[in-house]
Amino acid sequence: MARITLSINRRSVLAGGTALAALATLPRMLRGQNRSQVLVLGAGLSGLQAALLLQDAGVEVKVIEGSQRVGGRVLSQREVPGNPESGGTSFSPGYARLMSACASHGVETIDLTPIAPYFMQRDLYLGGKRIGGAEWALHPLNPFPEPLKKIAPFQYLGAAIGPRNPLTTDDAWLAAENAALDMPLDAWLKKQGWNDAMIRMAYDIDPGWGDSAQDVSTLMMLGALRFAQTQRELARGKPMFLTAKGGNQAIPEAMAHALKNPVEFGRKVVAIEAGKSGVEVRCADGRKYVADHVICSFPATTLRKIKITPALPPAQAKAINEIGAQHITMMHVVPRSRFWEAEGATPGMASDGLINMVIAERKSTDPEVVTSLTVWLKGRNALQTDKLDRKAAEATVITEFEKLRPAARGQLEIIAHHSWQRDEFALGDWAVWHPGQITAFSGVIGKARGQLHFCGEHTAVSNRGMEGAMESGERAALEVLQSA
Ligand SMILES: Cc1cc2nc3c(=O)[nH]c(=O)nc-3n(C[C@H](O)[C@H](O)[C@H](O)COP(=O)(O)OP(=O)(O)OC[C@H]3O[C@@H](n4cnc5c(N)ncnc54)[C@H](O)[C@@H]3O)c2cc1C
Incomplete structure (x- = not known):
């Protein structure tokens, strides 16, 4: 059974319902044989969320990561008193997926x-x-x-x-009727x-x-203000800001700990090639992995450095190459x-x-x-x-x-x-949609190509930051399950 929602966020409940329905329709053969191999690239929140959902669905999953730690853009500085954050800083009770991950994996939250x-x-x-x-x-x-x-x-x-704010819902920043605000x-x-x-x-x-x-883009800023407003509404009567005990990095660490197959570190991906019999992934050290499906959770900044064969459609490649990073x-x-x-x-x-x-x-x-x-x-x-x-x-x-x-x-x-610019596995921080890019890129940037799927905060629809990463991982896992 997938553990994906708390009943805090109406949108998340809807998302959770969809996830459960998809798990139920997973072809019996696949579940029975536990045969489908999924390789997740990147052990940040989005990749780990995708991997755990697939594992819960009975799919065999492996996660590989370029650096020597999990968490990606969640980084707690434990050498500094109080574990301050260099990445994902705080979250709210309305981060339903992140809260659920804390509850499921025994991570205590601290009320700020x-x-x-x-x-x-x-x-x-x-x-x-x-x-x-x-x-x-x-x-x-x-x-x-x-x-x-x-x-x-x-x-x-x-x-x-x-x-x-003219945007009244969390996904309105993507609606065609608001395109003039891009x-x-x-x-x-x-x-x-x-x-x-x-x-x-x-x-x-x-x-x-x-x-x-x-x-x-104005749309990006209005979307962020709308998301903040939603979080305030969902938090009514509860503490607004939370962190994890031991630093927010404790969340991806606990998620990784729940994986049956340990994350493999030091695997810098340099090429992805999709063929008829699966997807092959090559690392800088010459190591190769083959899987039925690959979920790539890299930010656009590092993804654009990877050789993808067959080449992505021009509009998607342009989106990955040109979207900004803070x-x-x-x-x-x-x-x-x-x-x-x-x-x-x-x-x-x-x-x-x-x-x-x-x-x-x-x-x-x-x-x-x-x-x-x-x-x-x-x-x-x-x-x-x-x-x-x-x-x-x-x-x-x-x-x-x-x-x-x-x-x-x-x-x-x-x-x-x-x-974050000098971090070779980030090459910048959160996605920045420059003027015109939401209209031009949002529909294609995270689109699956055959058995190659994409997630990461830059592909999120209704959430931002850490919860956006979790939402995108959930969506990618569902894509795999639905296409199996
Ligand atoms: C300073 C800062 C403050 C923030 N504050 C907040 C906040 O208060 N609230 C909030 O909600 N969000 C905040 N965020 C944003 C949030 O941390 C991110 O949106 C989220 O963690 C992104 O997760 P992700 O899985 O999409 O990407 P990532 O965490 O970047 O995961 C991608 C993973 O892929 C790996 N990788 C990349 N390229 C390769 C490669 N070629 N080969 C192998 N591995 C590779 C990386 O090492 C990484 O582990 C903040 C971020 C920063 C940096």
Whole structure:
């Protein structure tokens, strides 16, 4: 029996019902002989979800992974106090599949509600100068109109657009009637009356997708706001943000542990060839695998480097080659003192310089204790530090931090550092749909070709991030079961 849903999310219940129906219709011969071999490429959440569903259906599954760990873009820094995340950071109770995986595989969740109020405590640094929360509403650099003038720049987009979001369902970002919104966010915001200063302050100094509002599709941003709204509605009366005990990486680890065939590590895939008798997969070390079906869970960034034979149809190949990936670099800093108290400031910050944001992690039993500081470099800032070697990049960030906050001088030690662009098995972070790409690519990017199937967060329909990955793995497993 597949374990795929909790009764939290109506859409997930529907998805779960479909999954169970598909399992029931799995050809008796296949189930009886347990013969169908499926090879899953990649041990991130999407690949593991697909593998476990197939295993539960009685199918023999093998998972191979290029790196030496499971989790992919879920990466907990266990060498840093409190296990802060360099990847998938938090989730909500409405992540039905992820919650179900935690429940099924014995992963405890931690309720972040007690520290939620601290999360938005970030002093603003513009042009190198600190602007305290109380000063912002009247500050000459504040471009926002009333009644939202008091809102911090990083909260403004959600506050201003969220309540007027034209997308009313989680999959509406893919609906043909919304295709006109597949335009640059910058241009759309101007149609809503925004000026350049507002766009810069609310988006470009801390871009969630792309390097600026010019290179992200409005539909993508509205889809993300809609998903966040759904999560808030589903969480009513429950804690909004959760993490896994031991770090979120404990979730894929527990999922992998439940596989009968252990994940094979160090298998960097370089070629996939589909033939009449199955699909052959070749690795960089010359190793070969053959399977009746292959599910490839790689992000588009690494998938585009793989030789696929026969070649994918041009529209699909173009989609895989051209969809964007967010540039993100994370550094985890342990402060030697509570230097912010000397400044009369908060430990967290947002800036329009090299450091987009700093989140004060409070991952001990006492929310007053700051266990580490997570430095986020996004978009062009992440690319800029990627040009330097590791030590030089860290020195540049520390210098910038200390320039903005002199009390931090000598107080910062970087314990962990992860550039997603430099990670050869990610080559970037979450998918970014540039203007026009949702209309052009969403229908083809994850389409199965014969016995070759695709999953991964970039192929999700109704969910995003970690739950999007899980949704896509479920869909790929169902494709295999239905085509068997
Ligand atoms: C900084 C950051 C913050 C995030 N915050 C959140 C959040 O708060 N909430 C949320 O829901 N989501 C968040 N996400 C997104 C979420 O983590 C991802 O969407 C999700 O984990 C993607 O899973 P996936 O299975 O699609 O891909 P991946 O996790 O990337 O899995 C793909 C796997 O394939 C392997 N692989 C790739 N290429 C090859 C190859 N050639 N050969 C062999 N193996 C290969 C990789 O090593 C990897 O294990 C965040 C991500 C990051 C990086």
